Amino acid sequence: MSILAPNPHLLYRETHQRDQQHTSWNGAICAVVLKSYWVGFDRRKYDGKKIEKRNFRVDAFWPDSARPTSVELEPILDCDQLDQILLTSQQLSQPIIIDWMAAWCRKCIYLKPKLEKMAAEYDTQIKFYCVDVNKVPQALVKRGNVSKMPTIQLWKDGEMKAEVIGGHKAWLVLDEVREMIQKFR
Secondary structure: OOOOOOOOOEHHHHHHHHOEEEOOOOHHHHHHHHEEEOOOOOOOOOOOOOEEEEEEEEOOEEEEOOOOOOOOOOEOHHHHHHHHHHHHHHHHHHEEEEEEEOOOOOHHHOOOOOOOHHHHOOOOEEEEEEEEOOOOOOHHHHHOOOOOEEEEEEEEEEEEEEEEOOOOHHHHHHHHHHHHHHHOO
């Protein structure tokens, strides 16, 4: 029996009563991990007896555990917080990326985990933030001059330098964000 794993680095061990077998799956997404199941019904005469019970144990391993694979984007909730973030980035002479998104936007939802992985790549060089435009004051949205979702902006020295409006495929948006970072680093 195959089990789909949410992460290709997960290793599933199927433990039998007699011996242990290791099975690995480089699969897609699985919402539930089975703890145990029954197999082996008598095919000739089914009387409801279960012959064998199999248990699963889940182990996770990461090849480079010192570096995270994704970093959660820090939310910006109001104009004062944005001012503080911009002041800090200006003092450090470090650009920041702001993902302007909405909870109802499918492309925003799809793009956010990919930006979190990108944030892990640039962990020490650039800080990544997100703004849910439905949960913040409209003054903040106007300050960002945002009209379409998702919009990814690069801010440096207290002002917005470049933006990518993500209405197309995620890999193209990520390539444009990388180009934007290289240009203004």
